[in-house]
Amino acid sequence: MDIATIIGIVVAFGLVLFAIGDAVTGFIDTASIAIVIGGTFGVFLVAYPMSNAIGVIKIILRTILNKPDSGNAIVTQLIELAQIVRKEGILALESRVGDIKHPFMSKGLQMAIDGQEPSEIENILYMEMDKIGERHMRGADMMTALGTFAPSMGMIGTLVGLVLMLANMEDPSSIGPSMAVALLTTFYGALMANIIFLPMAAKLKTRSKEELLVHEVILSGIQSLVAGENPRVMEQKLLGYLPPKDRKSSFD
DSSP states (O other): OOHHHHHHHHHHHHHHHHHHGGGGGGGOOHHHHIIIIIHHHHHHHHHSOHHHHHHHHHHHHHHHHOOOOOHHHHHHHHHHHHHHHHHHOGGGGGGTGGGOOOHHHHHHHHHHHTTOOHHHHHHHHHHHHHHHHHHHHHHHHHHHHHHHHHHHHHHHHHHHHHHHHHHTTTOHHHHHHHHHHHHHHHHHHHHIIIIIIHHHHHHHHHHHHHHHHHHHHHHHHHHHHHHTOOHHHHHHHHHTTSOGGGOOOTTO
16 A cells, blocks of 8 residues: 555645635535536546546556555565576476466566577567556546546636626625635635646656566566576666665675
8 A cells, every 4th residue: 555645645635624624614515516526527438438437446546555566575586586597497487486476577487487589578578568558657647637627627617606606696695606616616626636636647657667667677687587697697787777775685
């Protein structure tokens, strides 16, 4: 679970509620909520297929719950495999592939064990990395779209409220509710866009880069395993992918 995402959302909404104070009930308007939330997801259905729209919930949950694999832990695991290969050969990994939890690593190792050419392994894994990146960016793009649609629907709600207010200027009792719709729809749209959708889109892009970096480490490690490199040399090469603060040698 990504605690930072949860803390960020709670803090952002908490500060808004703190600023509102005891006037919370005055910031609740069902018509405004219906325009912004219903309208945002309605427009989203126009822009994206139904399957993508349903997948938004999974994307939001993934942003909150999923955490990328540790690059250093992946390097350590690859070095352990390299030591086995150096002593017993690449076929010795066949009994260990089932214990590998990372599907990308498991797939690469199985191809290496099956004796596929290094260039073929590289091409297949790079293609998979490209597709993973595309899926990640599609999720980030959908969240960005929601972050664009929400304020737009808020503006539409504002126009609706202003029209209602101007059309009933002779009735003072209608001015307040119409003004509430006008202002609260913009408020709701800004909240949804700037506290939920756009920050999550940014988080997804960051996560995508982190995950693809781990995949690069795995691909480089598998290439080294196939080439039979010395585990120490292999480790130095793989640690080069990581920031200096995350580098920890298995041989210290």
